[in-house]
Amino acid sequence: MAETAAAAAPEGINPRSGYCAATRTFHSLRSASAGALPPESLPVTAAAYAFSLLASPLPDRPALVDASTGIAVSYPSFLAAVRSLAGGLWSFLGLRPGDVALVVAPSRLDVPVLHFALMSIGAVVSPANPASTPEEYAHQVALSRPVVAFAAPEVAAKLPGHLRCVVLGSDAYKSLASAGAGSAPPPVAVKQSDTAAVLYSSGTTGRVKAVAITHRNLIALICAHAENRERVAAEATEAGEEPPPPAVTLLPLPIFHVFGFMMVLRSVSMGETAVLMERFDFGAALRAIERYRATLLPAAPPVLVAMIKSEEARRRDLSSLLVIGVGGAPLGREVAERFVAVFPNVQIVQGYGLTESSGSVASTVGPEESKAYGSVGKLASHLQAKIVDPSTGEALGPGQRGELWVRGPLVMKGYVGDDKATAETVDSEGWLKTGDLCYFNEDGFLYIVDRLKELIKYKGYQVPPAELEHILTSHPGIADAAVIGYPDEDAGQLPMAFIVRQPGSNLTGQQVMDYVAKHVAPYKKIRRVAFVNAITKSPAGKILRRELVQQALSMGASKL
Structure with a gap:
């Protein structure tokens, strides 16, 4: 129902903003030709x-590369490995459509297979x-009810004892992976509306939830990426330039998180190369860009801040890098402009998504669009959006702030095992309430x-914490920062900053407060400061503010 509504755009849509005043709805202005959904x-x-989107013959570049070892998997090898393992999973493990399999491992070559x-x-x-932790796995297993787990050797012991577990790399797994070579599984009639993946949301606003993503969701995502690539190629041709080459994507992101999971899907569907890192290490990422001539780096904003301030980033040959895809948190205009000043040949592509919107x-x-610093871009193909006043429920127009609601084929099926949370997040008309305060400008x-x-x-x-964090990370003596509301009897909450100093910096709390005060209205001033070695974040780079509030309360941070 939501999809049909998204496809049938009514008359009266503003060609600049995509806004329809009659329905108070914003529509995607991306052409849906190249990305037409099946x-x-x-x-x-x-x-x-x-x-089905891969060229014939198959691409002659690697599908996957292990960043630490340099081991590469070609497209023919990748497809053969997938077919063989699928046969083993079907014939020897007895997996069937709808069976859930928990996969618990770092980003190693056998995981995308x-x-x-x-x-x-x-x-x-x-x-x-x-x-x-074992407690967290127990909660996830209770939600998604897997019939089997595939786990890295170092993780297997932490999983619930009742759950059947196949250890990746073990003899049992190797026999499964090779067993299906001569016995491909029968063709299965899987509906696009069936669940393809259950991803665990980061839990930054409460207990972790299990998000059901359908095959249709993933297909719509693949189509949107295909359309974006065609658009970039067409713009380059119009400008008399060569279209960009197939991307070599360095993936320092965990592929159990929606951002990494979708980037692997994107890379494979486009016949490109994904270079996998088991864990993010800034120096190792710079070396991998140089070694593998990476052209695309998906990253959270702190990585850009680190690159601006890093001597090693200037020493390394990063000339292959064409694009940084920024997600996970908003990127401030000031950081974007400083980054472009240091790396003028690298284009910043900003994006925004949730686990609940398939990323x-x-x-x-x-x-051209990438120059709109501070914006996360325009609505993806086939999507509609509303900006809703949180207090009145009224839908608002361009330039007005409210909660972002989105609808279309990227919106999740729901939260597994939590109908109440699903009903609170996706309404009866298919609108996903993002929980993010946003606005569209007149250009969409x-x-x-x-x-x-x-x-x-x-x-x-x-007071928006992100605004203060952008100001703080612009200070040359600050490596990273997070801002929280510290409970206060008189004011309600006081803006408090957690600061990671740059090596060698002797920055004081008073200097931090003075620096911010120069840039903001009085009510937005930082009123408490704590210096820490690192900011507590999720694997995707999101600041875990609830944990920082607990940390602040336990340390009893004194006003500086």
């Missing part, structure tokens, strides 16, 4: 659809963080102000 009635898995093999037989892939809502496409660019639930309430004023 008929919803067509039975096809996301894996089969991704493979396993993801695609599971999806290709209609089984549901459910990737989890290998750094989680995509908006992005900038092409060099989306701007994220902050998480609604993270706004600091100081004496009745609303």
